[in-house]
Amino acid sequence: MTLISPPLELLPNTSPLIGDRRPTDSSAGMHKHRYAATGQVTSQVPMAGKPEMDAAVAAARAAQPSWAAMPVTERRRLLMRLADLIEADADRLTNLGTIDNGTPQQIVQSAPSLTAELFRYNAGWTDRIEGSVIPTWPGDALDYAVEKPFGVVAIIIPWNGPLIACGMTGAPALAAGNTVVIKPPELAPYSALRIGELALEAGIPPGVLNVVPAGPVGGDALVRNPGVDKIHFTGSGATARIVLSAALETLTPVGLELGGKSANIVFEDTDISTALPTMMSGIIALSGQGCINGTRLLVQDRIYDEVVEAAGRFITQVPIGDPYDGSTAIGPVVNDTACQRILGMITRATEDGARVISGGERLNGDYADGYFVAPTILADVPSDSYIAQNEVFGPVLSILRFSDETEAVKIANDTEFGLAAYIQTNDLKRAHRVADRLDVGNVWINGFNGIPVSAPFGGNKHSGHGRLGGKWGIREFTRPRNIWVSL
Known part of the structure; x- marks a missing residue:
């Protein structure tokens, strides 16, 4: 029996997406991605190093103020448009999911619709992120708290479900007004790169969603970059310890979704x-x-x-x-x-x-x-x-x-x-x-x-901390600002 060859003509551009640029140089070399069912090389994927990650963070930082200031109805419209494009591109994304990591078509075919739903659901939160009026004592004053985006969020996604991971983490981060740099792993870069292309097609401004495949060198450069305001990492506990250690240099907060033994x-x-x-x-x-x-x-x-x-x-x-x-x-x-x-x-x-x-x-x-x-x-x-x-x-x-x-x-x-x-x-x-x-x-x-x-999703103990999904996922990517006004 001969195994069916994957449709490699559906692969996206493998160069990193930084703003609206696709640089072809790679400071951390090339990775031979292999199709898990046959071991055959599917393409040579440029691996980002520090120069590419620095450029991606700079692009995200430049785009963030206008993205956060955009009328929430417009931000919602753009994220809804991205959801529509993901759904329309379901066949290609399903194929990319199989090429990424060998997931059977029967299993991965549900991933595009779930990812689209994650973007739609979180888009609906853009005008529902509310603050609170705080009782004050002593004296006459008005005290209120508002939820603000962190700024630039670095999102490190896993290889076992990269498309859904883009939705679970990227969608709430963007809905809350953050810009993001997504680092897909070298083992499964294609689905995330395609999401980046669809984001530009949806009209999301360049720099709001950057996708930069990388291995350990690029990942380390990303989490150490002082221009990153929050990190969200999904993966193993061993790698999480490395991420946390690197983030100590800049005291960058880190959300973790790690392993399980359920x-x-x-x-x-x-x-x-x-x-x-x-x-x-x-x-x-x-x-x-x-x-x-x-x-x-x-x-x-x-x-x-x-x-x-x-x-x-x-x-x-x-x-x-x-x-x-x-x-x-x-x-x-x-x-x-x-x-x-x-x-x-x-x-x-x-x-x-x-x-x-x-x-x-x-x-x-x-x-x-x-x-x-x-x-x-x-x-x-x-x-x-x-x-x-x-x-x-x-x-x-x-x-x-x-x-x-x-x-x-x-x-x-x-x-x-x-x-x-x-x-x-x-x-x-x-x-x-x-x-x-x-x-x-x-x-x-x-x-x-x-x-x-x-619903909230996340773990206790060594399975991580923080939650994705629902209102908890939005809160993962916002922080309160308290404002006190003397009356």
């Missing part, structure tokens, strides 16, 4: 056949490369063996393979390094006592040149083992046993992460009790239907 708690009263798709979503969605994926399946004693058996049967029915095959649900992981890391963690898990129910190897044959790891189910995983405590970011599901509600909560909370959790039960009282005791930012009960654009 528990999916299955109580004995669960209808297994109904809940199984949600139980297995952690191994399927984005080939397991999602921060909110429920990668720890905690199952109560009485139904433990039944769930393990059902999970093993279920995964054999899930199509894995060519991202351009419309039936494929699980595609490759992002690169060869990821393959080696994931397989190493599986080996270590077996050494720690875990039992392999399915998978555990790299796919060969037609898929040998790509980065495919067979979806892997591990049973009898000790709760203190390395794989139960650390993010795999690959198609690996760890199944753990618990006896009662108290133990389930203890195991679920016993990691350094606190992003998300899932609960499967027909006992509504139990569902509310357990949800209240989980130290996470997001809980889903008896299902998962995505992240509503109007």
Whole structure:
């Protein structure tokens, strides 16, 4: 079988978008981007260094005063226009999403509409950002607080969902009156670059939205730039520490959306056949490369063996393979390094006592040149083992046993992460009790239907701080100014 070749003619201009300029020089060299399903090079992507990042920040700073002063109705109109163009460009953006990181077409095809909705929703906040009148004491005075944009926001997005990340972070930042410099990673630069092109086409002034692909050199230059007023980083905890350390030089505030090791708690009263798709979503969605994926399946004693058996049967029915095959649900992981890391963690898990129910190897044959790891189910995983405590970011599901509600909560909370959790039960009282005791930012009960654009999203502990989505996402990119007037 020959894998379908990606339509590389749809690739955008790979040069950085700085204002309305596309400089072709690259101070940090070129990156050979590879298509994850075949390993083939898709293009040479210029990597920004300090000169390009400095120019992007300067362009954003020059554009920010007029963008913030623009009538809110006009700012809303332009962001709505961008949403329309994203929706109209859905086919191309879907293809770019697959070329970026190998996400199957079946999965990534929903990303453009969600991204458009994120821009529309946040555009609606432009005339709803309100202040407060503050009671004063002593004396006659008027005291009020108004919400103001930070100014220039540096946004570092992840490779696993770059298009949606542009909407989750870029849309509220722009709606609040900030200008932005988006740094997509070298592993997945295309979707974000296309968003930058569509922004100019929508009439958003040059410099308001800059898109500059870069690796560590350019990223470091961006977060150290004194012209940046706020940083928002989505990615791993290890890189977050580097970002925070660099931001210390200028005391720039940093918002963080980091990793997870989300528990999916299955109580004995669960209808297994109904809940199984949600139980297995952690191994399927984005080939397991999602921060909110429920990668720890905690199952109560009485139904433990039944769930393990059902999970093993279920995964054999899930199509894995060519991202351009419309039936494929699980595609490759992002690169060869990821393959080696994931397989190493599986080996270590077996050494720690875990039992392999399915998978555990790299796919060969037609898929040998790509980065495919067979979806892997591990049973009898000790709760203190390395794989139960650390993010795999690959198609690996760890199944753990618990006896009662108290133990389930203890195991679920016993990691350094606190992003998300899932609960499967027909006992509504139990569902509310357990949800209240989980130290996470997001809980889903008896299902998962995505992240509503109007709801807060973010984590506790080492999963980050700050929130995106809804009014909380707008507040992430504004700060209050208090004004006192003597009467």
